[in-house]
Amino acid sequence: MRLLAVALVSILFLESSLNAAHPLSSLLVGGDAESIKIVSEGEKAPNFTLPSQDGSSISLDQYRGKWVVLYFYPKDFTQGCTIEAHNFQRDEAQYQSKGAVILGVSLDSSDSHKEFCAKEGLNFKLLSDQSAKVVNQYGSLTEFQGKKYAARNTFIIDPDGVVRKIFKGVKPNGHSQEVLVTLADLQHAKA
Numbered sequence: 001m002r003l004l005a006v007a008l009v010s011i012l013f014l015e016s017s018l019n020a021a022h023p024l025s026s027l028l029v030g031g032d033a034e035s036i037k038i039v040s041e042g043e044k045a046p047n048f049t050l051p052s053q054d055g056s057s058i059s060l061d062q063y064r065g066k067w068v069v070l071y072f073y074p075k076d077f078t079q080g081c082t083i084e085a086h087n088f089q090r091d092e093a094q095y096q097s098k099g100a101v102i103l104g105v106s107l108d109s110s111d112s113h114k115e116f117c118a119k120e121g122l123n124f125k126l127l128s129d130q131s132a133k134v135v136n137q138y139g140s141l142t143e144f145q146g147k148k149y150a151a152r153n154t155f156i157i158d159p160d161g162v163v164r165k166i167f168k169g170v171k172p173n174g175h176s177q178e179v180l181v182t183l184a185d186l187q188h189a190k191a
Contacts, residue, residue, distance in 0.1 A: 038139035041166055045070075045157045048134040050105065050127040053113035058103070058125055060161070067100035067187070068157040069179055072140040072150040076108045076116035076126075084152070084172035089122050091176045098183055099159075105129050106150045156183055158190065 039046055045068075049059040060068065071088070073081045088095075088102050095102055102124040108116070113126035127134075135141045135150045142151040152172070156165040156179065164186050167179070 037137070039137065039155075039163055041163050043163055045155065045161050045163050046134075046137045047161075048129075048137070050129055050134060051110045052125045052127055053110055053117050055110060058127055060103075060157070063101055063103075064161055065159050067098065067159060067183060069095060069100055069102045069154065069183070070105065070138070070157060071102070071152075071154040072105050072135055072138065073152055074149040075106060076112045077119075080152070080172045081106075082120060084170075084175060085116070085120055085122055085126075087172065087174075087176035088124065089120075091180060092124055094180055095183070098180075098187060100183060101125075103127060105134060107132055107135065107148060154179055156186060158186070 037046075045060060047060045049057050052058050060070075069088075071084070073084055075081055085104065088104070092102060104124065104126045106113075106126070106128070107130055108126075108128060109130060110128045113128055116122065117126060129135050129150070132141050132148055132150075138153065138155060140151045140153045142149050151168075152170050154167040154170055154175065155163055158164050165182050167175070167182075170178075
């Protein structure tokens, strides 16, 4: 029973530490900061190709001409990540009406993503970055108790492939609506 309580406290701490702007969320692992070019607002988004939940390979470049909401999250089936995914799914039609696609990325396997999508009714692509290369390029790699995770960060990328907005250490509740408002503002400013 004591072991179960310790495990539960650890999971809750992980969720809360990765949901907010916490010192752990800014840690980079897998290389020193000087050898890793981390993307910033106004810069071209690094292209990548990653497997999705259905086994297909998804490249960022295939969405050129569309707005992309690229969100990184810690782990499938955890409370905060499930809330965030549900909110993006709830708002997916609004994103589509704005010519935007949603792509979620974590270090989980494609099989885990497939199960997560099936259980939670998610229709957008979840991408598996088990090597953590893409997560690291986007400055979203963090570590907790010796394990690597994607920090909860979101990037809005314009149709030309330029990062227009970065949200760091976001909270799952209300985040999708915040992204929609920002997306509309960015589209209006670009028009």
